[in-house]
Amino acid sequence: MSEKSMTDIIALCKRRGFIFQSSEIYGGLQGLYDYGPLGVELKNNLKAAWWRAIVYDRDDVEGLDSTVLTHKLTLRHSGHEATFADPLVDCRECKSRWRADHVKGKCEKCGSTDLTEPRPFNMMFKTTIGPIVDEESYAYLRPETAQGIFTNFKNVVDSTSRKLPFGIAQIGKAFRNEITPRNFIFRVREFEQMECEFFVEPGTDLEWHERWVKERINWWKAQGLTEENLECYSQKADELAHYSKACVDILYRFPHGLEELEGIADRTDFDLGSHSKNPDELKLAATVNPNIDSTAQLTIRDTKTETTVVPFCIEPSAGVDRGVLAVLTEAFTKEKLENGNERIVLKLKPHLSPIKVAVIPLAKNNPAIVEKALLIKKELQSLGLGRVLFENSGNVGKSYRRHDEVGTPICVTVDFETIEKEPASVTVRDRDSMTQERIEVKDLADYVRKYYSSQG
Ligand SMILES: [Zn+2]
Numbered sequence: 001m002s003e004k005s006m007t008d009i010i011a012l013c014k015r016r017g018f019i020f021q022s023s024e025i026y027g028g029l030q031g032l033y034d035y036g037p038l039g040v041e042l043k044n045n046l047k048a049a050w051w052r053a054i055v056y057d058r059d060d061v062e063g064l065d066s067t068v069l070t071h072k073l074t075l076r077h078s079g080h081e082a083t084f085a086d087p088l089v090d091c092r093e094c095k096s097r098w099r100a101d102h103v104k105g106k107c108e109k110c111g112s113t114d115l116t117e118p119r120p121f122n123m124m125f126k127t128t129i130g131p132i133v134d135e136e137s138y139a140y141l142r143p144e145t146a147q148g149i150f151t152n153f154k155n156v157v158d159s160t161s162r163k164l165p166f167g168i169a170q171i172g173k174a175f176r177n178e179i180t181p182r183n184f185i186f187r188v189r190e191f192e193q194m195e196c197e198f199f200v201e202p203g204t205d206l207e208w209h210e211r212w213v214k215e216r217i218n219w220w221k222a223q224g225l226t227e228e229n230l231e232c233y234s235q236k237a238d239e240l241a242h243y244s245k246a247c248v249d250i251l252y253r254f255p256h257g258l259e260e261l262e263g264i265a266d267r268t269d270f271d272l273g274s275h276s277k278n279p280d281e282l283k284l285a286a287t288v289n290p291n292i293d294s295t296a297q298l299t300i301r302d303t304k305t306e307t308t309v310v311p312f313c314i315e316p317s318a319g320v321d322r323g324v325l326a327v328l329t330e331a332f333t334k335e336k337l338e339n340g341n342e343r344i345v346l347k348l349k350p351h352l353s354p355i356k357v358a359v360i361p362l363a364k365n366n367p368a369i370v371e372k373a374l375l376i377k378k379e380l381q382s383l384g385l386g387r388v389l390f391e392n393s394g395n396v397g398k399s400y401r402r403h404d405e406v407g408t409p410i411c412v413t414v415d416f417e418t419i420e421k422e423p424a425s426v427t428v429r430d431r432d433s434m435t436q437e438r439i440e441v442k443d444l445a446d447y448v449r450k451y452y453s454s455q456g
Contacts, residue, residue: 004329006255010184012332012344016406018042018354019185019324031181031189038406039324041354041387043192046223046323047171049351050194053219054169061167061196062156066148068173069129070140073293077274078147080124080140087118088179099179123176141175146315148172149197150271153298163303164311165208167198171320183256185321192320199311201302202269202285206246208314209266213248216262216316220250223323224330224349229253230261243270243286252326261326262318269310272298282310327352331407346407347432350455355408356386357448362415364394373414376426379445380412385452404431409455410448 013019018039022032035043055063075081087100093112100118102108107115125141142148149168156168171194181187200208213232220230235247245266252261270286273279277294299308331348350356357380361373370392377390389408393399396413403411413427424441439447 004255004332006184008334009255009325009328009332012346012405013039013328016402018328018406031178031187033185033188033321038354042327042348042352043320043324045352045354045386046327047192047194047320049223050219050318051169051171053222054167054194054196058167060165061169061198062160062162064149064152064156064168064170065172066145066152066170068142068175069127070142070147071151072139074147074151074275075124075140075143077289077291077293078150078271079274079289080143080147081122086121086123086179088121089115089118091115097179102180121177121179123178125175125177142173143176144174144317145170145172145193145195146197146271146317149195150275150298153199153272153275154296157300162300164300164309165198165200165204167196169194169196171195183254185325186254186256186259188321193317194320194323195315195317197271198314198316199272199300200314201304202309202312205266205268205312205314209246209248209264212314212316213250213264216264216318217250220252220261220323220326222349223327223352224347225252225326226330229330231258241265241267243268243288252322252329254322254325255329261322262316264314264316267313267315269312271313272310276310284310285312343401343404345404345431348407348409350409350452353407353409354387355389355403355406356380356452357388357410357412358391358399358403358408359388359412359414360391360393360396360399362396362413364392366416368419369414369416372419372424376412376414376441376444380448383445383449385448400429407431410451412444 016038017036020034020036021028022034023029055061088097089100090097091107091112092114094110096109106113124143126138128137129139130137149170174193175190178187178189181189229252231251233249233251240247245268247263247265249260250262251258268286269284270288273282273284273286274288275294276282276297277291279288279291299310302309331346333345333347335343335345337343359373359377361369363369374390377388381388391399400411409431411429418424418426425438426441427436428439429436
């Protein structure tokens with residue numbers, strides 16, 4: 001167990017505006033959370049870092065944004081309709097409901113062993129499309145972003161002329177009707193995923209799988225997660241899905257324990273095969289069900305062998321919300337100061353920090369200082385690094401404490417010296433070292449730009 005407490009992290013998230021319970025004023029909805037003013041920035045920064053690494057920094061991945069509402073046939077042929085179900089048991093004593101594989105014969109709430117027989121339960125959210133509600137007009141809220149990638153495989157290949165190996169990446173919402181949502185934003189009913197389906201020639205898949213595992217661990221480290229809190233778990237042969245050749249889970253030491261942050265699976269040709277018309281014609285490695293609903297065979301011309309193949313697929317699939325919880329956990333620090341006081345500081349990697357620079361006028365009633373601070377805010381905002389906050393609180397000490405807690409790397413204070421002395425200068429305070437230095441206003445933009453480019 002991590003020594004960081006979930007209670008401390010949840011309290012900070014609420015106090016400073018990172019994460020709130022959804023519909024809180026109506027008593028809240030279980031397993032649903034809203035991202036507040038700072039949470040949305042942190043989450044966007046994490047997603048942007050993933051997109052940069054997966055799409056922009058490589059030359060073999062395309063992006064996609066497919067719909068949340070998903071055709072029932074997509075989720076029938078993906079196997080979700082039939083198998084995306086966890087057997088449930090009810091406790092006859094306290095009426096609570098559990099996943100059968102979680103409770104092992106004993107109610108976690110009241111300890112009773114008087115449980116019902118396990119019954120199947122489909123975790124997908126069903127909804128109706130159009131004004132007429134009948135048996136056939138339903139669709140699903142997607143339980144993962146991956147299926148939209150598979151169903152667009154042909155569109156992307158035809159429109160980009162991609163050859164193997166290449167990938168398609170997507171970030172977006174997914175929905176699962178979890179029986180027992182828990183551990184804050186770790187297991188929730190509405191969440192976001194960052195998924196890449198990387199298509200390779202059959203036979204090169206295990207090698208690509210290994211490369212992706214390394215790549216993804218390094219990426220999480222670049223988001224600030226430390227080696228000692230990360231672990232890899234290779235699923236054993238009997239744990240793998242029938243079509244899967246390998247699966248490695250990247251685990252993180254969350255406050256509630258070591259749990260999955262991302263999974264990297266070798267899914268063979270199961271997905272593209274399953275969504276292909278008459279898949280029995282395709283000599284697939286995976287066993288798939290018949291499909292007479294699809295209008296396409298999801299194949300690609302292999303330029304090496306000059307044959308048509310159904311590519312194998314490597315899938316790095318990460319949870320955005322779990323990622324947010326992991327970086328918050330890692331960054332959350334209680335420090336004993338030399339004067340005996342304690343400070344809470346969120347030591348986020350600067351590229352993830354919700355606020356890049358806080359500009360603070362020393363005196364909130366001094367028009368010259370306030371005006372100068374506003375000009376500096378405007379100039380720094382135009383650098384395009386993310387949010388720069390003008391904070392006219394009139395209490396610099398309080399502002400520093402607040403910005404330590406939300407992980408703002410740089411605070412700029414505009415004071416009397418700024419407006420009275422030539423050349424004009426400001427105080428720049430560093431979050432982690434708390435050191436302050438005097439920087440000339442004309443050099444400030446350069447200083448900030450260099451700071452962020454050196455932090456990656
Ligand atoms: Zn019970």
